[in-house]
Amino acid sequence: MxxxxxxxxxxxxxxxxxxxxxxxxxxxxxxxxxxxxxxxxxxxxxxxxxxxxxxxxxxxxxxxxxxxxxxxxxxxxxxxxxxxxxxxxxxxxxxxxxxxxxxxxxxxxxxxxxxxxxxxxxxxxxxxxxxxxxxxxxxxxxxxxxxxxxxxxxxxxGSFANIPRDGAISPIVAIGLLQIVTNLLYFGGAFYFGDRAWAAARERSALVARTAELAAEREINAQRAVSLERVRIARDLHDIVAHHVSVMGVQAGAARRVVDSDPEGAAASLRSIESSARTAVAELHRMLTTLRDDEHPGGDAPSTRGLEQLSTLVGDTREAGVTILSRTIGTERPVPPTVGATLYRIAQEAITNTIKHAGPGAEIDLRLRYLDDAVELELGDTGTGSAVAAPGIGTGEGHGHLGMRERVDAVGGTIQIGPRARGGYLVRARIPTGEAE
Structure with missing residues (x-):
């Protein structure tokens, strides 16, 4: 580095x-x-x-x-x-x-x-x-x-006339040595303390400069974090709009097929389309408002959705005419917001992919497992899987799959994406949450 x-x-x-x-x-x-x-x-x-x-x-x-x-x-x-x-x-x-x-x-x-x-x-x-x-x-x-x-x-x-000369060292030598040692200590002290003061001032200056650089780096990191947050919000925006548009497409197709034979059913599908469109526009408005907010880019954005909203997602999918079975296994407990938001977005992306690529009549089986130290989301379908997937979907190279992998990696989890042996497609994400309290 x-x-x-x-x-x-x-x-x-x-x-x-x-x-x-x-x-x-x-x-x-x-x-x-x-x-x-x-x-x-x-x-x-x-x-x-x-x-x-x-x-x-x-x-x-x-x-x-x-x-x-x-x-x-x-x-x-x-x-x-x-x-x-x-x-x-x-x-x-x-x-x-x-x-x-x-x-x-x-x-x-x-x-x-x-x-x-x-x-x-x-x-x-x-x-x-x-x-x-x-x-x-x-x-x-x-x-x-x-x-x-x-x-x-x-x-x-006459200088040393009154000085006794019975010592071990000559008085002349003794006086000379005392004078030399005294002056060495005197001038050496002035040298040493002066240089130490200079070095201390230099170190203080370096510390002040380093502190200023660290403050500038913190500001840059904060700006980078805002940019990354905006990227995340944009990715959420893609997931939200893609999901609602896919649901609207299914509902529009159902309304077209029954518009003559079942006007009431067609009207219900159209009302569902209207509701999905309004929801998509509302989500889009909230997202764009968040992106324009320089001070609070990660405020009340839809990315705060979590496992509590899975039931709403399942209900919307059923209203679109897609058969979906949802089960919760284990004792429910609160999970960190990042874990909940990640699992919600994975479920939304997987459902969207099923609607787009699984083919007509595909059923979805959604299971949410609360384990001792993790939460596991499993979503499979009975469709044709990768056989009708868009290029790259079946091999995990699509943008949706990459987004799911990035989300799970960011929270320290693992994810499996691919066709099932008995047919259909499977997405299984496991995110650690720590020991249950």
Missing amino acids: TESSSARRWRETPGDTDREWVRREPERREYARDVVLAAILLGATALSVLLSQSAGFYEHPAPIWISALYVVVCTAPLALRRRWPEAVAVVVGVVFALAQILSVSETLFANISLFIALYSVGAWGRHRARATIVRVVIVIGMFVWLFAALVAHTSDP
């Missing part, structure tokens, strides 16, 4: 989706949240600078105007972190490094701002190759700056 385009898109590899999918532009509420975040970080960073200067972390701290400029430039760009994530990350990274070089008395919120900037590149960078390059360049630059600072500290004899 050929896989649908929607299924192929759903099963694409992440790499293929990365090349094709571009994250949407931020919404206004997301910009508003970023502005609030930047304002909070600006205030917190300003407070941290004041506290750090008061604590005397640096012997010669940067002038206040440099610290104020640092506070603004390090945090304000985060308000645009979703719109231009790469540019924001570069600005914050440069300011972070300059702050260390210029001895700005603040490191806590500088690290937080840089982490958010790097995370935003991974989460919102719409050009993935550029996003990766920007982050790698920033990380490499930070590690170069870290190694340079470590080398500078180790070159200064």
Whole structure:
């Protein structure tokens, strides 16, 4: 079976989706949240600078105007972190490094701002190759700056003068390893969480697209179901009209033969013809009304007829002058509507075929059996069967036989159609109904 385009898109590899999918532009509420975040970080960073200067972390701290400029430039760009994530990350990274070089008395919120900037590149960078390059360049630059600072500290004899040297590892090596591990965790976390946010957004987008496709497919399937229902209704229309026309033909022939010898009998046949014609027109009108109804194509159509109407069908057949014997075997019980409608239409089609092809004087024997887990309809006649059948009728190739087989197959039943050994024709349909309650 050929896989649908929607299924192929759903099963694409992440790499293929990365090349094709571009994250949407931020919404206004997301910009508003970023502005609030930047304002909070600006205030917190300003407070941290004041506290750090008061604590005397640096012997010669940067002038206040440099610290104020640092506070603004390090945090304000985060308000645009979703719109231009790469540019924001570069600005914050440069300011972070300059702050260390210029001895700005603040490191806590500088690290937080840089982490958010790097995370935003991974989460919102719409050009993935550029996003990766920007982050790698920033990380490499930070590690170069870290190694340079470590080398500078180790070159200064007074840097480790007050540190005890009786540990298992050299203090210089220990400090260097701690700095490297800390930075690896820091930048690795920014990389990982940013990429995971991007992947989660991509999966949500695919899920939304798949949901929309499924909704469209459901709509198409609903329209297809309506079309199939209309086909079924049209087939029912054929059965109904064919049955009534066949009955009218038999009645007209009977009236013609007795019009001189038995005027009352001829009048009765004509009244029966009139009744059958009106019934056929009424059925036709109801069917066409149903077919025109786009919202309820399967409404109050004659296809809802079931086993309860078999007696009416038998009565109409008798009025047409055809001898028919009807028997019900077993305990009657309610059956599913689809089963009842199918058996009714099979009986109607079989009677119509008998009237058309069985020859004059043919008798019909209709038996309805209620079994434990099924209902069986058997309809035989004493006519000449396939010998006088229209082409294809006797071999099951006619449209009527095909329609009966399709109906029975649709409800999981079986059907036998063919001439009987003792003469005549037989139709036997068996449809499961489940265990009797």
